[in-house]
Amino acid sequence: MIKAARGETEADLLITNVSLVNTLSGEIHPASVAVHNGIILGFEDYKARKIIDGQGACLCPGFIEAHIHIESTLLAPPVFARAVALKGTTTVVCDPHEIANVLGTAGIEYFIESTTNLPVSIYFMLPSCVPATHLENAGAKLEAKDLRILLDKYPDRFLGLGEMMNFPGVINADSQVLSKLETAKNLIIDGHAPGLSGKELNAYILAGPTSDHECISLHEAREKLRKGMHIMIREGTSERNMEDLLPLVAENNWNSFSLVSDDRHPGDLVKLGHLDHNLRRAVELGLDPVRAVQMVTINPARHFGLKNRGAIAPGFMADMVLVDNLKNFQVRAVFLKGQILEDNLFRYRGKFPENSMRIKELTEKSFEVPVAGKMVKVIDIIPGQIVTRAALEKPAIVNCLAQADPGKDLIKLAVVERHRALGNIGLGFVRGLGLKSGALASTVAHDSHNLIIAGASDKDMLAAALEVQKMGGGLAAVKNSRVLAKLPLPVAGLMSDKPIENVAACMQDLKNACQSMGLAHDNPFMILSFLALPVIPEIKLTDKGLMDVSRFKLVDLWVD
Numbered sequence: 001m002i003k004a005a006r007g008e009t010e011a012d013l014l015i016t017n018v019s020l021v022n023t024l025s026g027e028i029h030p031a032s033v034a035v036h037n038g039i040i041l042g043f044e045d046y047k048a049r050k051i052i053d054g055q056g057a058c059l060c061p062g063f064i065e066a067h068i069h070i071e072s073t074l075l076a077p078p079v080f081a082r083a084v085a086l087k088g089t090t091t092v093v094c095d096p097h098e099i100a101n102v103l104g105t106a107g108i109e110y111f112i113e114s115t116t117n118l119p120v121s122i123y124f125m126l127p128s129c130v131p132a133t134h135l136e137n138a139g140a141k142l143e144a145k146d147l148r149i150l151l152d153k154y155p156d157r158f159l160g161l162g163e164m165m166n167f168p169g170v171i172n173a174d175s176q177v178l179s180k181l182e183t184a185k186n187l188i189i190d191g192h193a194p195g196l197s198g199k200e201l202n203a204y205i206l207a208g209p210t211s212d213h214e215c216i217s218l219h220e221a222r223e224k225l226r227k228g229m230h231i232m233i234r235e236g237t238s239e240r241n242m243e244d245l246l247p248l249v250a251e252n253n254w255n256s257f258s259l260v261s262d263d264r265h266p267g268d269l270v271k272l273g274h275l276d277h278n279l280r281r282a283v284e285l286g287l288d289p290v291r292a293v294q295m296v297t298i299n300p301a302r303h304f305g306l307k308n309r310g311a312i313a314p315g316f317m318a319d320m321v322l323v324d325n326l327k328n329f330q331v332r333a334v335f336l337k338g339q340i341l342e343d344n345l346f347r348y349r350g351k352f353p354e355n356s357m358r359i360k361e362l363t364e365k366s367f368e369v370p371v372a373g374k375m376v377k378v379i380d381i382i383p384g385q386i387v388t389r390a391a392l393e394k395p396a397i398v399n400c401l402a403q404a405d406p407g408k409d410l411i412k413l414a415v416v417e418r419h420r421a422l423g424n425i426g427l428g429f430v431r432g433l434g435l436k437s438g439a440l441a442s443t444v445a446h447d448s449h450n451l452i453i454a455g456a457s458d459k460d461m462l463a464a465a466l467e468v469q470k471m472g473g474g475l476a477a478v479k480n481s482r483v484l485a486k487l488p489l490p491v492a493g494l495m496s497d498k499p500i501e502n503v504a505a506c507m508q509d510l511k512n513a514c515q516s517m518g519l520a521h522d523n524p525f526m527i528l529s530f531l532a533l534p535v536i537p538e539i540k541l542t543d544k545g546l547m548d549v550s551r552f553k554l555v556d557l558w559v560d
Helices: 077-085 097-103 105-115 144-153 167-171 175-183 198-206 218-226 242-248 266-271 275-284 289-294 298-304 458-471 500-516 524-530
Strands: 011-022 027-036 039-042 048-053 058-061 063-068 089-094 121-126 158-164 188-191 230-234 257-260 320-323 331-336 375-381 388-393 396-398 401-403 410-416 425-431 439-442 451-455 474-479 482-488 539-542 545-548 553-555
Touching: 011 320, 027 058, 063 230, 063 257, 063 275, 063 298, 077 089, 077 105, 077 500, 089 298, 097 105, 105 121, 105 144, 121 144, 144 158, 144 175, 158 175, 167 175, 167 198, 218 230, 218 242, 230 242, 242 275, 257 275, 257 298, 266 500, 275 289, 375 539, 388 425, 388 539, 410 458, 410 539, 425 539, 425 545, 439 458, 439 524, 451 458, 451 524, 458 474, 458 482, 474 500, 482 500, 500 524
Parallel strands: 011 048, 011 058, 063 089, 089 121, 121 158, 158 188, 230 257, 375 425
Antiparallel strands: 011 027, 027 039, 058 320, 320 331, 375 388, 396 401, 410 425, 410 451, 439 451, 439 474, 474 482, 539 545, 545 553
16 A cells, blocks of 8 residues: 555556545645545555546545434435435444334344445444333333443444433433443443533533534534534434524634434435535535535544544545535535445345334224313424424314314324334324324334324224234325325334335325325424424323323323
8 A cells, every 4th residue: 555655556546637625624626536445545646547537526525424313214224325325425323223212232233234335334323212211112122231232242333322312311310321321431422412501511511422413502502512512513304403503613613513414304315415415505504615524524533533534635535525516516426435336336135124013903992082081181283393382172072082173183193002012002182283184104203113193083093003014114194094105114114125216206105195185294204203202392192191291201181
């Protein structure tokens, strides 16, 4: 390699006539970039076996996703890897929190196995909160000892501990939480502390978390920045915080920020892109283009200790993206370890995890809500938010049973335990979904991913639930007992093994079906998935029942 760098032996590749986006010096300069054995040799002219004319385009380091849940794309890891590689992403730091809540260690090992030989480098964070709470039934439980076993077995694949959502457990020194923090004390620990401030934030940071991707206001991000946290500015499908947070980035602090997506649904991945979209958005909002590129390359690389990534310079991995310009970031070519993307294979021939659908027998009676008071507590959807409000409503009553009332936008909601056939079914009502008829069912229901169903009739709720069970997990829209559209998700009930184009097409069919059922939301299934998330205020539904998140306890559905 030294001989190759000195020009004494021929390089594998030379990319000429490019404007190099130098993330180390913070400038753009003309260069020719030589590559040998997947490693960058330097900028000078070299003899090479293959020469590519960059035609004046901008050459950037490969983009690094610093925080994402692959499961959010509904794509199996190899399919996801190819989809994001086409958009310029060459390295991913993933938190396999979702599949871990369904399949535990087996799910994490499937992720590791299925990504081991991919051209895109995928690293993992150890899931810290499985289950997220004790007030729902998940498919697994991971303790500190389980995390240590994974870390010892795959030391090169785990960069640290994933987002520590249980911040009450941290600041109250819960022994199990502290054991997990201790396990990762010499690694990176990702934070997740929405709204935490003051002395409680001090205690949280002191315990180990060094980043946060949950900031939604400039004030919150500034305090966390001042206290030493790496701020991950999120612009995904569910949450978009870039416009609010970007003004905090300045010449004296830019290296403390990364641009991340957290989640990216398949339709957005096809239509908008991945980190290339985040770059376009950042520049559109006024961020200097070089700074923007640094925030998806060298900044996350340094934060996670990926020493040979994030820049184009001697000794760095030859992961590179050739883009038209630093405004539209239209990808011309992607190089993965010096190989052009089209010459790389994204194959996985292993087995998917076993069927994760274990549900006790369901009937229409499973969804009956006997009258036990005058009014019901309702989950009130707030448009554009995953937080909800608690409200009271008088439901329609037929034969002493509470019914959905689409005319009042009051829809019945059910969460069915699907991991061990325990028979648990939480029942409630939701307002703001807009469903006029039919039912939706999904096994994507954060964080434990039980089966969630919303319906205008018990009959359609049953039909939707049975269809999803038959598919081995997935999404379904049903009207008058007829399946209008569906998307099978055989990988843990969370992901498809089909190409992204197929998944996106099925999602479009589901969207069309939802619109025919009166739903005006752009992605009703995304809204549905968060109605069971018991760590986000104010009121949610789990398989154990209705949960008051602010009080962190189960509450009665009925009130007098």
